[in-house]
Amino acid sequence: MTAFLRPVQFKDNVELARIIRDVFEEFDAPKEGSVYSDDQTDHLFELFNDTPGSCYFVAEENGVLLGGCGVFPTEGLPNGYAELVKLYLSAATRGKGIGKILMEKCFEAATGLGYTHLYLESFPQFAKAVSMYEGMGCIRIDQPLGNSGHFACTIWLVKEL
Known part of the structure; x- marks a missing residue:
């Protein structure tokens, strides 16, 4: 796959929101208390x-948006921490290494922004993604950090940069 990454643009809003919500529908993940019902989506x-x-990158191939991932200074996180947020890919894109490429880009960007750690939240329904996070050096923790507002999440991880 010859996807390339670029910063999010205004024209991406509708398609990104569709991709994110499609993933929740596909995996029957909680819609309330998650990015699904978040107005910011x-x-x-x-x-x-x-x-x-903050920063957000999208993966695109031949003008088709494949998904994205970002870094966000979520309120209430410890000093030096930001949140790795909204890593979602279209169904046809998954399993091709794009998620890892997006994560690596976000790790670099977070380091450049002065962060020392990235925090992320997920669900058991996204087991393959959680396995990828762990493979990229993210360690599970026992409780949420910060105030993301996504109270339905039940898996929390931290990555030291």
Whole structure:
């Protein structure tokens, strides 16, 4: 696959929101208390463009948006921490290494932004993704950090950069 990464653009908002919500539908993951029902999901360009210390990258191939991943300074996280957020890929894209490429790009960006750790939240329904996170050096922790508002998440991980 010859996908390339670029920063999120306004034109990506609708397609990114569709990809994210499609994943929740596909895996029957909790919709309330998650990114599914978060108003910001429909305005990712604005969210990341207007928040200092954040970034969001999308993967694209031949003009088709495949998914994305970002870094966000979630309120309430310990000093030096940001959250790895909204890593979602279309069904046809998964299993081809794009998620790992997006994560590596976010690790580099987070380091460049001065963060020492990335925190992330997930669900048991996304077991393959959680396995990928662990394979990329993320360690499970026993409780949530920060105030993401995504109270339905039951898996929490931290990656030291």
